[in-house]
Amino acid sequence: MDSIVLEWIGYGASLIIALSMTISSIVRFRIINLIGAGLFSAYGFMIGSVPVGVMNGFIVVVDIYFLIQFFSKKEFFEILKVSSADSYLLKFLKFHREDICKFYPDFNQTPNDNTIQYFILRNMAVAGVLIADKQDDKTLKIILDYVIPEMRDFKIGKFAYHNLHEKFIECGYQRLKADKTSPVHIKYLVKMGFVESADGNLEKKLTT
Numbered sequence: 001m002d003s004i005v006l007e008w009i010g011y012g013a014s015l016i017i018a019l020s021m022t023i024s025s026i027v028r029f030r031i032i033n034l035i036g037a038g039l040f041s042a043y044g045f046m047i048g049s050v051p052v053g054v055m056n057g058f059i060v061v062v063d064i065y066f067l068i069q070f071f072s073k074k075e076f077f078e079i080l081k082v083s084s085a086d087s088y089l090l091k092f093l094k095f096h097r098e099d100i101c102k103f104y105p106d107f108n109q110t111p112n113d114n115t116i117q118y119f120i121l122r123n124m125a126v127a128g129v130l131i132a133d134k135q136d137d138k139t140l141k142i143i144l145d146y147v148i149p150e151m152r153d154f155k156i157g158k159f160a161y162h163n164l165h166e167k168f169i170e171c172g173y174q175r176l177k178a179d180k181t182s183p184v185h186i187k188y189l190v191k192m193g194f195v196e197s198a199d200g201n202l203e204k205k206l207t208t
Contacts, residue, residue, distance in 0.1 A: 006047055013040035024149035027070060034063035077159045078121040084111035089119070092129060100146050103185040107144060115143065120160050127151040130160055135177065140168060142178040145189075161192050161204075169206050176204040
C-alpha cells in the first residue's frame with residue numbers, strides 16, 4: 001500500500017482515539033475508542049509493527065468486552081418524585097448549571113409550587129432530573145430534562161418518558177410541550193417521541 005495512504009490511516013486512527021478521550025459518555029467513548037483502536041491495529045500490522053498491531057488489537061477486545069457487558073447487564077432504574085424545596089435538588093441544579101446551560105441556554109428557573117420534578121435513578125444513583133411546568137389541566141411543559149454526562153446513552157430518557165407516561169395520564173394530562181433549545185437536545189426529544197407543534201415548538205401527545 002502507498003506510504004502516504006498508510007500515513008493518513010495512522011493520522012486518522014490517532015485522531016479518532018484522541019477524540020474518544022474528550023467524550024464523557026462511557027458508551028460513546030467505548031464505541032469511538034473501539035473504532036480508533038481497530039484502525040490503529042490494522043495500521044500497525046500494515047506497516048509491519050507487530051507490537052502496535054497487537055496492543056491496539058487488545059484494546060479492541062477490551063472495548064468489545066465492556067460494550068457487551070454494558071448492553072447485556074440488567075440495570076435498575078427508578079423515578080423519584082421530589083418537592084420543589086428539596087435541598088438536594090437545588091444543589092444538583094446549581095452544581096450542574098454550566099452543563100445544563102449547554103442544552104438549555106436560558107434555564108434559570110427555580111422549582112416552585114407550579115412545577116413537578118423527578119429524579120431519575122440508575123442503580124440508585126441520581127442520573128438526571130426532569131422538571132415540568134403545569135401549563136393547564138391538560139398540558140405539561142418540560143422545563144428541564146437533564147442527564148449527567150457519564151450517563152447519557154438514551155436508556156434513561158426512554159425509561160423516564162415511558163414510566164412517567166401513565167402517571168401523567170392518570171393525572172389528566174394529555175400532552176407534553178417543550179421549547180426548542182439546542183440542536184442536540186431537539187434531536188434527543190424527537191427520539192423520545194416529540195414532534196413539531198403548530199406554534200413551532202415540540203409536543204408529545206399522551207395516549208393510552
